[in-house]
Amino acid sequence: MMDRELKNRLADSFHAPEPEKKESFIKNLRPREIGIPEMVLTQIPYIRLPIWLFSLLIVAVAIGGSILGMEDTEFQITILMPFTAAITVLETHRSKRSGMSELEMATRFSLRSVIFARLLILGIVSGIVLAIASPVIAASFGRSTVHTAIRILIPYLITMIISLIIERSPLGRTHGYASFAVAGLSLSVTAWAYNCAPLITAGYEEFVSVWGLPTVIILLALTITEQWRTVKTVEAFA
Amino acid sequence: MKLSVDRITKQYKNKIAVDRISFDLTEGVTGLLGANGAGKTTLMRMMSGILTPTSGEISADGIPVQAENYRALLGYLPQDFGYYPEFTAKEFLEYFAALKGIERKRAKEKTKELLELVGLSDVAGKKIKTYSGGMKQRVGIAQALLNDPKILILDEPTAGLDPKERVRFRSLIEELGKDSIVLLSTHIVSDIEHIADRIIMMKDGALVWQGRQSDVEGDLEEFYLKRYE
Numbered sequence: 001m002m003d004r005e006l007k008n009r010l011a012d013s014f015h016a017p018e019p020e021k022k023e024s025f026i027k028n029l030r031p032r033e034i035g036i037p038e039m040v041l042t043q044i045p046y047i048r049l050p051i052w053l054f055s056l057l058i059v060a061v062a063i064g065g066s067i068l069g070m071e072d073t074e075f076q077i078t079i080l081m082p083f084t085a086a087i088t089v090l091e092t093h094r095s096k097r098s099g100m101s102e103l104e105m106a107t108r109f110s111l112r113s114v115i116f117a118r119l120l121i122l123g124i125v126s127g128i129v130l131a132i133a134s135p136v137i138a139a140s141f142g143r144s145t146v147h148t149a150i151r152i153l154i155p156y157l158i159t160m161i162i163s164l165i166i167e168r169s170p171l172g173r174t175h176g177y178a179s180f181a182v183a184g185l186s187l188s189v190t191a192w193a194y195n196c197a198p199l200i201t202a203g204y205e206e207f208v209s210v211w212g213l214p215t216v217i218i219l220l221a222l223t224i225t226e227q228w229r230t231v232k233t234v235e236a237f238a
Numbered sequence: 239m240k241l242s243v244d245r246i247t248k249q250y251k252n253k254i255a256v257d258r259i260s261f262d263l264t265e266g267v268t269g270l271l272g273a274n275g276a277g278k279t280t281l282m283r284m285m286s287g288i289l290t291p292t293s294g295e296i297s298a299d300g301i302p303v304q305a306e307n308y309r310a311l312l313g314y315l316p317q318d319f320g321y322y323p324e325f326t327a328k329e330f331l332e333y334f335a336a337l338k339g340i341e342r343k344r345a346k347e348k349t350k351e352l353l354e355l356v357g358l359s360d361v362a363g364k365k366i367k368t369y370s371g372g373m374k375q376r377v378g379i380a381q382a383l384l385n386d387p388k389i390l391i392l393d394e395p396t397a398g399l400d401p402k403e404r405v406r407f408r409s410l411i412e413e414l415g416k417d418s419i420v421l422l423s424t425h426i427v428s429d430i431e432h433i434a435d436r437i438i439m440m441k442d443g444a445l446v447w448q449g450r451q452s453d454v455e456g457d458l459e460e461f462y463l464k465r466y467e
Contacts, residue, residue, distance in 0.1 A: 034339045042336040042337075043336075046322075046333060048324070094322070098320045098321060098322050098323065099318065099319055099320020099321070100319065100320050100321060100322065102283075102288060102316045102318075102319060103314070103316060103319050103334070103378075103381065104337060105286075105287070105288035106286040106287060106288055106309060106312060106314035106316075107309060107334060107337035107338050108306055108309045108310045108337065108338050108339045108385070109306075109337050109338075109339065110287075110306075110309065114337065
């Protein structure tokens with residue numbers, strides 16, 4: 001065994017050579033393979049703080065309302081969730097709104113991947129919110145978790161579908177916040193039915209218990225189709 | 239590396255923005271000259287993969303422009319660009335480093351290095367919205383260099399730069415042209431006359447002249463103006 005002092009003296013006497021053509025070597029390296037999950041993860045830090053806070057607010061309303069035994073907790077979540085759909089749609093044209101789309105289109109992960117990643121992340125976040133809110137509300141007020149989730153999901157998905165269609169239309173291109181108008185309309189209709197039209201509410205209850213699940217499946221399929229169309233049309237530049 | 243542009247055309251309804259243009263580029267600086275509306279930006283957008291040509295092909299060593307591998311080689315600075323309002327210059331560069339698939343540690347090193355190169359280290363933590371036009375343009379230039387591009391496409395890169403910054407920028411481009419293909423568009427001849435090895439001239443969407451700058455007899459500006467008479 002060489003003793004430490006000798007090792008140090010040898011290291012001092014024979015310095016490692018300076019790297020030659022380091023820049024040229026780096027340039028010629030093949031780009032590292034990066035999968036979809038890693039690409040999606042890179043986008044998480046760039047989702048804006050208000051979006052996370054709004055999702056947390058919905059969870060807080062669900063838990064707080066359930067603990068306090070507030071009967072209209074489910075109604076409140078039902079009218080709030082369409083706004084998460086509106087925010088999600090708003091995120092799809094954030095690049096264009098900020099003038100970043102041309103730069104993002106020319107990167108290795110093009111703008112299409114960025115939009116896909118944002119839709120996926122926000123979809124997962126909404127799924128988590130729903131997965132927390134539905135069982136908490138259902139357990140607190142003695143309702144079915146599946147039916148609670150369906151009642152929350154239907155206006156959310158309808159808002160998402162309509163907003164995505166509008167966002168791709170000339171109207172959506174000129175009115176960046178059109179998705180919030182759709183969420184506002186959903187809120188108004190739900191509030192009107194809940195407060196002023198007990199017959200409609202009762203009919204809707206019956207509809208959900210019989211047709212709720214197939215309706216959600218159809219709406220989910222339509223949502224995925226519209227999201228795919230949005231991602232596909234992202235790079236139709238100029 | 240060889241970047242091939244083969245009979246590229248872009249047509250909008252009844253207007254031909256770029257008309258059957260062909261050329262090959264290798265390492266070095268190429269200046270793309272033309273008046274406003276000549277089709278330079280459309281051509282550069284097609285070469286950056288953000289605009290689909292009506293016909294023709296673009297490839298780098300056989301890699302088509304639409305491929306992820308092509309974009310991995312590319313650095314692009316558009317004529318106009320925006321930024322997310324909450325971004326600082328450092329965050330802006332780190333964001334693009336992520337989109338360019340650069341590993342986080344390398345991205346931080348590269349961001350620091352490029353901010354120093356473009357003279358923005360001391361304001362790296364400030365929001366871009368507080369920057370002057372020239373400073374924003376320097377952030378854009380830094381962004382284009384993040385992935386050590388082998389193909390660098392710069393659309394009017396000197397716009398907004400003051401005379402001192404222009405001089406610094408020219409020497410930077412000259413240096414980059416030693417290892418990379420650099421295509422730089424401008425309508426100001428002096429921006430490229432001392433640094434471009436090759437010149438491409440466009441008028442009304444068509445290529446009017448291409449060749450080595452050394453083939454130009456006499457003054458480049460006069461030669462350029464004659465092409466447009």
